Amino acid sequence: MAVKKNSLWVFLPLVFFVALAVLLALSLGKNPDLIPSARKGEAVPHFQLPSLLHQGETVTPAIFKGHWTLLNVWATWCPTCHIEHPFLMRLAQQGVRIVGADYKDEPDKARALLATNGNPYIDVFSDKDGSFGLDLGVYGAPETYVIDPQGKIVLRHVGALEERDWKEQILPVWKKPTEGASL
Amino acid sequence: MKRLARLLLVSCVLGGMLVCTHVDADIAANSAALWKVATLSVVDNGSDGSSAAGNSSSTDVYQFKDPALRDRFLQLTKVLRCPKCQDQSIGDSQAEIAADMRAKTAELLRQGKSNDQIVHYFVARYGDFVTFDPPWRVDTALVWLAPVGVFLLGLWLVIVQLLKARRRMQEPEEKTEDSSC
Numbered sequence: 001m002a003v004k005k006n007s008l009w010v011f012l013p014l015v016f017f018v019a020l021a022v023l024l025a026l027s028l029g030k031n032p033d034l035i036p037s038a039r040k041g042e043a044v045p046h047f048q049l050p051s052l053l054h055q056g057e058t059v060t061p062a063i064f065k066g067h068w069t070l071l072n073v074w075a076t077w078c079p080t081c082h083i084e085h086p087f088l089m090r091l092a093q094q095g096v097r098i099v100g101a102d103y104k105d106e107p108d109k110a111r112a113l114l115a116t117n118g119n120p121y122i123d124v125f126s127d128k129d130g131s132f133g134l135d136l137g138v139y140g141a142p143e144t145y146v147i148d149p150q151g152k153i154v155l156r157h158v159g160a161l162e163e164r165d166w167k168e169q170i171l172p173v174w175k176k177p178t179e180g181a182s183l
Numbered sequence: 184m185k186r187l188a189r190l191l192l193v194s195c196v197l198g199g200m201l202v203c204t205h206v207d208a209d210i211a212a213n214s215a216a217l218w219k220v221a222t223l224s225v226v227d228n229g230s231d232g233s234s235a236a237g238n239s240s241s242t243d244v245y246q247f248k249d250p251a252l253r254d255r256f257l258q259l260t261k262v263l264r265c266p267k268c269q270d271q272s273i274g275d276s277q278a279e280i281a282a283d284m285r286a287k288t289a290e291l292l293r294q295g296k297s298n299d300q301i302v303h304y305f306v307a308r309y310g311d312f313v314t315f316d317p318p319w320r321v322d323t324a325l326v327w328l329a330p331v332g333v334f335l336l337g338l339w340l341v342i343v344q345l346l347k348a349r350r351r352m353q354e355p356e357e358k359t360e361d362s363s364c
Binding site: 032033035036037038039104130133134135136137138139140 | 233266267269280281284287306307308309310312
């Protein structure tokens with residue numbers, strides 16, 4: 001009776017240990033630098049910023065309406081952006097619509113870079129003081145957002161966008177009807 | 184039996200300590216951030232109430248007409264967490280984004296926003312991650328209740344063991360070998 005009950009207690013430390021080990025093991029593979037976007041499912045915050053490509057014009061969230069679009073936050077000062085640039089070029093050649101946000105950058109430098117390395121963007125707007133980035137929840141460049149035809153944020157990818165990210169993270173949601181969206 | 188009880192007790196206390204150290208480490212990191220924020224320059228004798236020049240994070244200077252506003256600025260820059268340099272507050276971090284967030288905090292303060300509104304502004308953009316003071320919700324209850332639960336569990340075990348030990352001392356005639364497995 002009392003003996004039986006006590007004998008089961010022996011396993012408690014083991015259970016405790018196993019639970020802790022499993023918890024820690026599962027957390028090992030996680031990247032603590034990735035913060036889930038708080039803006040997921042929301043519309044892109046309003047902005048009206050000068051276009052880098054079309055002098056005198058401004059870009060607003062209307063640019064996202066009616067098309068699946070990638071919003072790529074980049075800058076010339078950002079080394080990782082240079083690394084992801086060739087892949088963005090390839091996506092653009094495949095017909096993926098990419099809008100660029102030139103984040104806390106000099107418009108002239110950005111224009112010069114696009115002229116030499118090629119331009120994957122259908123349009124680029126200049127977020128010179130980073131206020132749009134702050135509004136969107138950007139915490140470092142590059143970041144890439146999947147925007148649906150309603151202008152809502154479906155997904156955020158932090159860091160360089162690579163073939164693998166495109167296939168594993170973005171393609172599963174790309175051009176798929178999102179929850180609550182009317183087709 | 185006695186050995187088992189001791190093993191159990193020790194393992195639970197160790198488990199409890201593990202959890203508590205984790206929580207303590209968070210608090211310690213936080214208070215370290217609180218301490219270091221004093222190094223952020225805040226000028227409280229400003230007359231115009233506008234932010235002074237300088238966009239480098241280590242040298243940015245904010246001026247507030249109202250000392251209360253200055254205190255709230257310090258308070259908020261301690262409690263808001265830098266998304267880039269995790270475990271540093273925005274008052275402590277030299278990351279670009281922290282500088283931007285400090286500027287935004289000052290701007291919102293001058294607009295007359297409350298502390299809650301300002302924290303909410305950042306939480307809406309960066310998630311709960313951005314505050315060192317997590318909210319009380321169903322999905323965050325564990326964060327708040329786990330340390331208390333582990334403490335109570337430990338307390339309960341200690342009391343049970345003490346009562347058992349006392350009972351054993353009061354009945355020395357009881358055989359000990361029959362209770363061990």
